[in-house]
Amino acid sequence: MLQLYEHPVSGNSHKVRLLLSFLELPYESHNVDLMEEEQHTEQFLALNPRGEVPVLADGDVVLRDSMAILVYLARSYDTERRWLPAELALECAVLEWLAFAASWIQFGVFSARAAVAFGIMANGLPHDYPTSPREGQVRGKRSLEILDGHLRERDWLVGADATIADIACFPYVALAPMGEVSLDPYPAVRGWISRFEGLPRFVSMPGLEASGSQHS
Amino acid sequence: MLQLYEHPVSGNSHKVRLLLSFLELPYESHNVDLMEEEQHTEQFLALNPRGEVPVLADGDVVLRDSMAILVYLARSYDTERRWLPAELALECAVLEWLAFAASWIQFGVFSARAAVAFGIMANGLPHDYPTSPREGQVRGKRSLEILDGHLRERDWLVGADATIADIACFPYVALAPMGEVSLDPYPAVRGWISRFEGLPRFVSMPGLEASGSQHS
16 A cells, blocks of 8 residues: 655645545555654654655655655556646646746745744754745745736646646645735635635645635 | 757756757757846746746747756657656656755755855845845755765666756756855765766856866
8 A cells, every 4th residue: 555654734745645635545644743853863864865754655666755756646546647647748837837836835835834833944954943934925925926827817727627736836825824925915826726625535734724715 | 949048057957958968959049148137027927937947949838947848858859768767666766856956956055056156046036135045055065965875875866877867956066166065075976976077968057167076
């Protein structure tokens, strides 16, 4: 069975839980206690030298990044290629948004949330590093403008249906209010959040109720 | 013919130039003057709303992120799949390192270099944002430790030959000294830089001579 090393409040872990749920794939969950810095123990670093969750093990295949895991699961288990289109131009358009999630979102609304809600800078900085949400908030607002502009003309980030591009961008965008970045100025983003949360087999995570979506 | 929108000192542009050279693909270059903020003009934002180079156009396909472009070029034109292994587990191992380049490296040694050498925070922040290389340097050193640990046991990041994982990580790691992050403590990384620069059809870019490699 698939083994997922994760944490309940980790949005990067949640991306994997979402796809596992959408694909109705059973898995075994291993909690890595981020609050106790278990991700920096020797035992966990042997599994993932980057000291990050999620990690997915599928037999001999061990993957250490949510982006790689989403692609792997979609290519392995989504036989209809609903979540990652098989056509190369569309697949690479999905990759554009996976990169957006790993850069603009991870170092924008993600880091603002980590600073405000958890008092840490995260993203590879030590827990005693001086905390400021400002850079993440400025970058976060710009990234929400970019997303909002894109979503004004379409329902989903790539193509006519939700893909792993939407999954990769969803958690930290929907959690932006936890980092004191309001979603109010971005109506197209809010509409997309509602559509995403309305998908069959959508699963929630702690904090999403603050997004002002249907779960509030 | 392939159209590449880029800038000579952009390491993300250089990643694409490297793969184009390795694959011996002809292309037409369009200079986007980052020093004059041409990436934020209305005309360029119509091409890439993220305001970033590189952008690649191949007929109707337009891709806006170096990671997506590397995958697209490898899948489209590298018929032997030398640069992106066809086996799924290896392809996803490559994606792990593309994510590492888009996050750890982009917001580590990349941002330290932007602050020290160009006096800007880059990565989506306005040019008048207060500049500090410190966060990028701290994260950068940690990412070089991670890379060094990985490369102590192997010549290339994934598998037995250089792949787009190496291309994606190479420029900003080799340019780290421009951000006042020394490569001296990382012998395995320095060995990898030398091997990479020794690849047939390797092309250089401004600043690489400072890496202490064979080009110094």
